[in-house]
Amino acid sequence: MKKPVNFLIQLKTKLIILFLLFTFDLFSQDLYNHDNSFKFGEYLYNSNQYELAVREFERCVFLKPDQRDSHLYLFKIYRKTNSFDKAIDCYKRFSGNLNFSEMDTTFGVEYFKLLVENKKYQDVNSFISSNSYFKENHDLKLATILLGKEWKDAGVYKNKFNNQINPSLVEITNQGLSLRKKSPVLAGLFSAIIPGSGKIYAGKWKDGLVSFLMTSTAAFMSVRGFNKNPKSFYPWAMGTLSVVYYSGNVYGSAQSALKYNKDKEDEMVSKTRAYILSDR
Amino acid sequence: MKKLLILALILISALGFVNDCNAQLTAYLHRVDSLFQPSEKVNYSVFAKKNKNEIESTFSTMFIIYKNFFSSQDIDACVFQPSCSVFAIECIHHEKSKITAFLKISDRLMRCHPLVSPGTYKIDEETGKFFDPIEN
Numbered sequence: 439m440k441k442p443v444n445f446l447i448q449l450k451t452k453l454i455i456l457f458l459l460f461t462f463d464l465f466s467q468d469l470y471n472h473d474n475s476f477k478f479g480e481y482l483y484n485s486n487q488y489e490l491a492v493r494e495f496e497r498c499v500f501l502k503p504d505q506r507d508s509h510l511y512l513f514k515i516y517r518k519t520n521s522f523d524k525a526i527d528c529y530k531r532f533s534g535n536l537n538f539s540e541m542d543t544t545f546g547v548e549y550f551k552l553l554v555e556n557k558k559y560q561d562v563n564s565f566i567s568s569n570s571y572f573k574e575n576h577d578l579k580l581a582t583i584l585l586g587k588e589w590k591d592a593g594v595y596k597n598k599f600n601n602q603i604n605p606s607l608v609e610i611t612n613q614g615l616s617l618r619k620k621s622p623v624l625a626g627l628f629s630a631i632i633p634g635s636g637k638i639y640a641g642k643w644k645d646g647l648v649s650f651l652m653t654s655t656a657a658f659m660s661v662r663g664f665n666k667n668p669k670s671f672y673p674w675a676m677g678t679l680s681v682v683y684y685s686g687n688v689y690g691s692a693q694s695a696l697k698y699n700k701d702k703e704d705e706m707v708s709k710t711r712a713y714i715l716s717d718r
Numbered sequence: 719m720k721k722l723l724i725l726a727l728i729l730i731s732a733l734g735f736v737n738d739c740n741a742q743l744t745a746y747l748h749r750v751d752s753l754f755q756p757s758e759k760v761n762y763s764v765f766a767k768k769n770k771n772e773i774e775s776t777f778s779t780m781f782i783i784y785k786n787f788f789s790s791q792d793i794d795a796c797v798f799q800p801s802c803s804v805f806a807i808e809c810i811h812h813e814k815s816k817i818t819a820f821l822k823i824s825d826r827l828m829r830c831h832p833l834v835s836p837g838t839y840k841i842d843e844e845t846g847k848f849f850d851p852i853e854n
Contacts, residue, residue, distance in 0.1 A: 644833040651726055652828055658719065686824025693825065 472501040479511060488515045499531070506532070510544060517552045525552055539568040546571050550578060554714050559585045576602045580611065584710040587703050589614035606713050614706045625695035629688045636691025640698045649687045656680035730833065748846045762786065768811045781807045798850045799842040802830050808852050822852070 468474070479494030492515055498508035509532035516525035529545065530536055541549055546569055553562045559582075566572050566582050576599040583592040584607070596603060596611045620640050629636030634650030637643070657680040663673025762785045766778040784803060796802050806823045813819035829850075839848035 642838070644831075644835060645829055648730070648831045648833060649828045651730070655723065682820070682824045683828060686821050686826075686828060689821035690825030690828065 470497065472498055472505070475501070476505075476508060479508075483511055483515065488519050491515055510548065513545065513548050513552075517548060517555060520555065522552065522556050538565055539570070541569055541571070543571045547578075551715055554585065554711055577604050577607060578714075580607050581710050581714050584610060584614065585707060587614075587707065589617065589706075604713070607710070610706055610709050610713070613709075614703075617702055617706070619699045619702070620695040622692040622695040626688050626692040629691035633684055633687050636688070637694055640691060640694035642694055645690075645694070649683070649690070653680055653683040653687055656683055730831075744846060760785075765807050765811070770811075773816055774810055777807060777810045797830055797832065797834055797848055798826075798839075799845045799847040800851065802826055805850070805852060812852055826850070 475494045475497045479491050479498060482488075482491035482494060492512065495508045495512045495515070498505060499512065502508070509528060512528045513525050516522075516528055525548075526536070529541075529549070532545075533541075538546075538549060546565075550562065550565065550572075553559075553565065562582050562585060566575075566579060572578055576595075580592060580595050580599075580603055583595055589611070592611045593615045596608055600608070625636035625640050627636070628639050629649070632650070633653040634646035634648070637646035637649055656676050660673045660676035660680055663670060663676055667673070762782050765781060766775070769775045769778050781803060789801075789803060794801075798805065800808065802823075805826050809819040809822050809826075810816070813822065834848055839850050841847070842849040
């Protein structure tokens with residue numbers, strides 16, 4: 439008769455233990471709730487693990503669609519991973535429209551960076567002039583002018599708001615103003631007078647030296663051939679070669695001057711881009 | 719004059735050694751490496767399909783003959799990617815004015831020398847040569 443009682447006590451104990459086990463579960467954390475997902479997403483974002491961070495912030499957006507910061511982080515990640523369309527779609531999901539002129543400051547700065555990242559400088563210009571938040575942001579306004587390579591306009595703008603502009607941008611503007619461009623006409627003219635000198639003027643002295651030697655050698659051999667045997671094919675071939683080299687050198691010198699100017703201007707644009715895209 | 723020319727040539731080759739040693743060495747090793755690699759068969763007749771007129775046809779034929787019978791027997795000496803011959807045929811096909819094309823080609827031929835400073839052009843990752851397409 440003792441056996442069933444023991445069995446019942448044992449069963450009761452087991453049931454209590456089981457019940458306690460389930461109650462412990464009630465105190466456990468929900469790792470996948472909004473706050474935890476957001477914190478983990480922030481950690482992943484700060485450690486540049488963007489692919490993983492996107493999942494966390496997308497979960498946050500699913501749990502709280504009105505939460506602005508999750509959308510902003512997603513926008514930033516899509517910008518940094520060069521996913522232009524996804525970033526635009528992210529903003530559309532948040533605001534419900536694509537009215538960029540009413541974009542607030544934080545989203546606006548990110549959108550500005552997105553456009554710069556994708557080299558859509560025309561859109562940058564229209565965005566800055568249409569958005570009311572940016573009308574007083576002199577740094578970005580000046581940066582937009584610098585991206586358009588309008589050095590003189592940038593100088594005028596810098597002088598107007600000198601105290602309110604970041605020193606880095608002031609320096610870039612000054613460098614842009616003091617840019618000494620090479621004239622392609624002058625380079626061509628130099629090479630027409632002395633072969634290769636136009637290239638030297640455009641900053642490529644090695645190209646200039648080689649051009650001079652090649653053109654002058656071909657011309658010299660042609661002249662020598664004509665003096666020795668004018669009826670031979672050889673001096674004519676050398677003469678043609680020297681004419682080809684000569685004309686190519688004149689053209690190349692003008693192109694080198696143009697490339698020199700472009701490289702210098704692109705350097706200023708790169709500096710401006712680096713300023714805009716840096717996490718200031 | 720002959721002595722002067724020889725002297726100038728020696729001077730140029732000496733300058734070639736003074737140039738950035740690392741870049742020179744990398745290019746040289748790449749060249750040596752390529753000597754022992756079986757060269758890939760490239761079908762140059764593709765360029766002939768783009769011909770639109772007689773000038774382009776003539777140059778395409780010259781290009782194919784050069785590539786198959788002359789260039790294939792020589793080492794890969796051009797410092798640029800695409801090589802001067804490919805650059806020339808692309809110029810002939812793309813440039814509307816053939817005079818501009820010839821000017822571009824002759825300019826390119828004079829730029830192709832071992833003194834090219836590293837940093838002047840981008841480096842083509844595949845070949846390790848200076849990247850200079852016709853758009854430049």
